[in-house]
Amino acid sequence: MELHTERLCLRPYTNDLAERVAELAGDEAVAATTFVPHPYTLEVAEDWIALHKDWIEKGAAYPLAMILKESNELVGTMTLRVDEKHHKGELAYWVGKPYWNLGYATEAAIRVVDFGFEELELNRIWSAAITSNPGSTKVMQKAGLSYEGTLKQDIYHWGEYKDIDVYGRIKNVG
Template sequence: MELHTERLYLKPYTQDLAARVVELAGDPSVAATTFVPHPYTLEVAEQWIDSHKEWIEKKCVFPLAMIMKDTGELVGTMTLRMDDHHNKGELAYWVGKPYWNNGFASEAAIEMVNFGFEQLGLHRIWSAAISTNPASLKVMKKAGLSYEGTLKHDVYHRGEYKDIDVYGAINKE
């Protein structure tokens, strides 16, 4: 499976990307605003990538590498996690710090939401971000998701309780 945007390929990870995942996702700035493991080790990255083939085949999780078309560089990850029982998907993502503020996450999120609604026939797609992460909140809005509410002190993240903003969309809304 592979999706395309104007500037990106969204495709399954391969093990040759593991070291770059560690470099990008392991950055403390990325860890501060996301739920990626920290510290992020090569072993964790390799095990995570090893799981992808089965997840995609079972259509339960679609973790796709965001690869720049012009350079072949890994930018980050765009994931859709399926909930078959409720016919919905959770959009989740991270972008490496060198690529922040370039619109890559928004571009990939729009494509992933379209994939979820058009190809997978999902009824609902939702996403959540730490309330103090304005860049992620913008991505959700640009992807067509609407603010649904704030979950106060919903997660214990990096030593403190943090609020989570939830966004969502219904197919054909």
């Protein structure tokens, strides 16, 4: 399974990407603004990648490597977690700090949202971001998700309770 955008190939992870995952996801700046665990070691990356084949085969989740077509570099992850019973999916992602503010997450999110609605026939796709991460909020908005609310002090992250902004979209509704 591969999805393509103008600049990206979105494809399942392979073991050879584990070191780069640990490097990018292990950056404290990435962990500070996302739900990515910290520290993020090579072992954590390998264990995570080992789960993907089963998830994809079962249709439970589609964790896709965001690979630059031009250079074959891993820039981040775009995942769609599927709740089959309720016909909905959760969009989750992170981008390595060297690739921030270049539009890769938006490009990938738009493609994966389309995949969720068109190919998986989901009824709803939602996503959440720590309120202090406006970059992530912009990605969700550009992918067609609308603000639905803020969950006050919803997570305990790095020693403090943080608010989460939730965005969503219903199939065939803007």
